[in-house]
Amino acid sequence: xxxxxxxxSRVICKSGTSVKIECRSLDFxxxxxxxxxxxxxxSLMLMATSNEGSKATYEQGVExxxxxxxxxxLTLSTLTVTSAHPEDSSFYICSARDxxxxxxxxxxxxxxxxxxxxxx
Amino acid sequence: xxxxxxxxGPFNVPEGATVAFNCTYSNxxxxxxxxxxQDCRKEPKLLMSVYSSGNEDGRFTAQLNRASQYISxxxxxxxxxxxxxxxxxxxxAADAGKSTFGDGTTLTVKP
Numbered sequence: 287x288x289x290x291x292x293x294x295s296r297v298i299c300k301s302g303t304s305v306k307i308e309c310r311s312l313d314f315x316x317x318x319x320x321x322x323x324x325x326x327x328x329s330l331m332l333m334a335t336s337n338e339g340s341k342a343t344y345e346q347g348v349e350x351x352x353x354x355x356x357x358x359x360l361t362l363s364t365l366t367v368t369s370a371h372p373e374d375s376s377f378y379i380c381s382a383r384d385x386x387x388x389x390x391x392x393x394x395x396x397x398x399x400x401x402x403x404x405x406x
Numbered sequence: 407x408x409x410x411x412x413x414x415g416p417f418n419v420p421e422g423a424t425v426a427f428n429c430t431y432s433n434x435x436x437x438x439x440x441x442x443x444q445d446c447r448k449e450p451k452l453l454m455s456v457y458s459s460g461n462e463d464g465r466f467t468a469q470l471n472r473a474s475q476y477i478s479x480x481x482x483x484x485x486x487x488x489x490x491x492x493x494x495x496x497x498x499a500a501d502a503g504k505s506t507f508g509d510g511t512t513l514t515v516k517p
């Protein structure tokens with residue numbers, strides 16, 4: 287099945303640090319990847335849609351200058367949390383669909399393992 | 407009204423019980439449907455797709471009712487390892503198949 291890898295799985299750093307999270311599709315090409323955030327005991331919240339070779343599409347209320355997304359290749363998207371503060375501490379998860387298995391819009395999303403970010 | 411609604415639970419059942427979750431969606435043009443499970447502090451994992459004719463995978467049965475716009479998941483002979491949050495996900499036909507997630511239903515299976 288489609289595999290999505292996310293790295294790192296855990297980050298603990300000081301306030302003001304910028305943190306980069308990588309999301310890779312290992313056995314398929316992904317022109318689109320999705321970035322989510324999830325706070326404890328809450329639902330997944332879509333932050334942005336990452337588009338290969340073009341700008342990401344951000345959901346309402348998500349600061350594009352705070353959460354920088356780069357999708358430079360068909361297998362890699364990165365999310366950088368710039369100047370992170372304690373309120374940015376959360377579980378960040380990426381996902382992608384394998385369009386090679388059929389009609390893209392019919393495919394399920396496959397998630398990376400997630401990155402648990404803790405800002406002290 | 408949310409686009410995808412689930413009963414949040416929690417559902418607390420004994421081992422061996424049969425439990426059913428329902429999910430309703432508001433967009434009649436939705437075309438693809440899925441159930442995921444999410445364990446505590448982990449990423450969601452695809453459990454099964456839901457097909458119009460209904461489908462089964464071992465102890466799990468998924469059904470779709472397009473007329474009433476709901477999806478169900480039935481778990482038979484519950485195991486302790488089934489304890490998780492179950493997410494209903496709906497893909498739209500338009501908007502590049504935008505996915506909408508339900509808030510999840512929490513299941514705890516007790517010995």
